[in-house]
Amino acid sequence: xxxxxxxxxxxxxxxxxxxxxxxxxxxxxxxxxxxxxxxxxxxxxxxxxxxxxxxxxxxxxxxxxxxxxxxxxxxxxxxxxxxxxxxxxxxxxxxxxxxxxxxxxxxxxxxxxxxxxxxxxxxxxxxxxxxxxxxxxxxxxxxxxxxxxxxxxxxxxxxxxxxxxxxxxxxxxxxxxxxxxxxxxxxxxxxxxxxxxxxxxxxxxxxxxxxxxxxxxxxxxxxxxxxxxxxxxxxxxxxxxxxxxxxxxxxxxxxxxxxxxxxxxxxxxxxxxxxxxxxxxxxxxxxxxxxxxxxxxxxxxxxxxxxxxxxxxxxxxxxxxxxxxxxxxxxxxxxxxxxxxxxxxxxxxxxxxxxxxxxxxxxxxxxxxxxxxxxx
Numbered sequence: 349x350x351x352x353x354x355x356x357x358x359x360x361x362x363x364x365x366x367x368x369x370x371x372x373x374x375x376x377x378x379x380x381x382x383x384x385x386x387x388x389x390x391x392x393x394x395x396x397x398x399x400x401x402x403x404x405x406x407x408x409x410x411x412x413x414x415x416x417x418x419x420x421x422x423x424x425x426x427x428x429x430x431x432x433x434x435x436x437x438x439x440x441x442x443x444x445x446x447x448x449x450x451x452x453x454x455x456x457x458x459x460x461x462x463x464x465x466x467x468x469x470x471x472x473x474x475x476x477x478x479x480x481x482x483x484x485x486x487x488x489x490x491x492x493x494x495x496x497x498x499x500x501x502x503x504x505x506x507x508x509x510x511x512x513x514x515x516x517x518x519x520x521x522x523x524x525x526x527x528x529x530x531x532x533x534x535x536x537x538x539x540x541x542x543x544x545x546x547x548x549x550x551x552x553x554x555x556x557x558x559x560x561x562x563x564x565x566x567x568x569x570x571x572x573x574x575x576x577x578x579x580x581x582x583x584x585x586x587x588x589x590x591x592x593x594x595x596x597x598x599x600x601x602x603x604x605x606x607x608x609x610x611x612x613x614x615x616x617x618x619x620x621x622x623x624x625x626x627x628x629x630x631x632x633x634x635x636x637x638x639x640x641x642x643x644x645x646x647x648x649x650x651x652x653x654x655x656x657x658x659x660x661x662x663x664x665x666x667x668x669x670x671x672x673x674x675x676x677x678x679x680x681x682x683x684x685x686x687x688x689x690x691x692x693x694x695x696x697x698x699x700x701x702x703x704x705x706x707x708x709x710x711x712x713x714x715x716x717x718x719x720x721x722x723x724x
Contacts, residue, residue: 350702352597352635352674356710358616358697362397362594362681364704370556370589371404377555377562378406381569383581386428388551389415391586391682395422396701396711401589409584410446413438420445428548428584430474430514432496434460443467450474450514450548453498457507465509472512472548473498477532480517481525482552484628490517500536511545513537518552520587523564526553530572546580553583556591587682595635596621596680596697600673601652610647611659612669617651619658620689621697622677631660635676640664649675653692690719 355361378385384406395418401408402423410416410427419427426447433452434442439460442449449464450472451457461471476497480490489496497515517529526549534541541547555562573581602613618625625632640646640662647669648661669675690696696714703709 350595352595352676355597355700355708356698356713357597357599357674358614358621358695359597359700359710360594360680360685360697361597361700361702362394362590363702364400365702366593367397367400367590368704370591370593371400373556373562374585374588375404377566381566381581382573383569383583386582386584387423387589388584388586389419390686391551392590393418393686394590394681394699396699398423405589406582410442413441413445416442416445428582430472430516439463443469448472448512448546450512452496454502454507457510461507461509470511470545471509472514472544472546473503473507473510474514474516475499475503475533475537477515477517477529477536479529479532480519481521481528482517482519486627487519503537503540506540506543512548513540513544513546514548514550516548516550516552516584518550520554520557521552522554523561523568526565527568530568541576541579544579546582547576548582548584551583551585551587553585554588554591555585556588590681592679594679594681596677596684598675598677600669600671600675602671603669604650610645611650611661612647612675613650613652614675615652615695616677616697617653617655617658617691617694618649618660619651619653619655620691620694621651622660622680622684623687623689624683625660626657629660632680633678634663635678637663637665652694655691690722693719 386407386409387401387405388409390411407425408419408423410419410429411431416427416429428448429442429446430450448470452474464471474497476499480488482488485491518525598614598616600612601615604611644664646662648659651658699712701709701711
């Protein structure tokens with residue numbers, strides 16, 4: 349059991365034993381399905397855990413020159429890279445650090461593809477199969493007018509040199525959603541499947557969720573492989589690797605009561621440190637808190653930035669909160685650290701790893717110089 353009172357606050361905390369649980373599940377899917385599973389850095393670019401991730405995956409995927417370099421230098425192998433758009437400024441660096449590059453449009457492949465092919469890089473196109481189970485438009489790549497991927501009417505012929513197709517339409521989804529996505533791909537792009545070498549099914553496969561049907565996923569992948577035995581099948585989940593592996597530890601610094609609302613003012617910020625809580629939106633779990641029952645006192649959590657809407661709520665506790673006590677948000681590793689900002693100069697959470705033997709390592713702390721050096 350982690351003693352959160354002994355950790356620096358604010359801080360992100362990753363628990364290696366929880367990570368090991370996820371990696372064992374991912375290894376099973378890799379082994380039994382025959383598919384390659386690579387790590388999507390956009391969900392977690394915590395390079396201090398890359399050695400463990402590299403040992404239990406088939407590589408990593410990048411969405412920019414910076415991520416591709418991080419994969420190449422810290423993960424120890426070339427990246428699978430896809431970005432919505434490439435520029436001359438960064439394409440040489442992307443080629444240096446990648447062995448697969450996926451293009452968002454035929455025009456981008458025509459502009460950069462030959463350079464990649466000459467350098468021995470396997471090139472692919474992102475396709476938009478017109479199906480996604482994602483209900484929040486902000487996260488749905490198949491909304492009307494989407495800028496992401498080639499739609500069927502734009503691809504009469506497969507450009508020479510294209511070796512793979514890539515689709516990414518899921519978000520924390522289940523096997524049945526992947527099946528529907530594959531049905532859409534076969535219906536709308538099936539004529540190209542015997543002409544390519546690999547099919548990248550993108551991310552959003554939340555196989556480490558307690559309710560996820562890994563057996564169902566394995567069956568879907570094996571059936572698809574049986575129909576297309578020449579294809580390398582690639583999945584690139586992000587959240588699945590670090591799902592429920594850690595926390596964000598904060599401290600109550602003040603309690604404000606106004607208009608019947610009680611707010612615990614924290615030394616972390618939803619806007620700066622947990623932006624998905626405001627963007628999706630969603631309410632994270634807090635250790636020791638529960639959903640308020642009728643008549644039970646409700647506590648709002650207030651962020652440390654000056655944004656008026658920097659708050660989230662409501663929670664109930666079996667005690668009165670006090671200034672100085674810790675508030676610990678659960679499941680705060682994936683899509684959290686990577687999306688933080690230093691808006692307002694709010695103190696940036698440190699990064700801590702709880703090792704398998706119970707030791708705690710402070711692997712990164714932040715101060716004024718980090719804020720200053722992002723400015724000019």
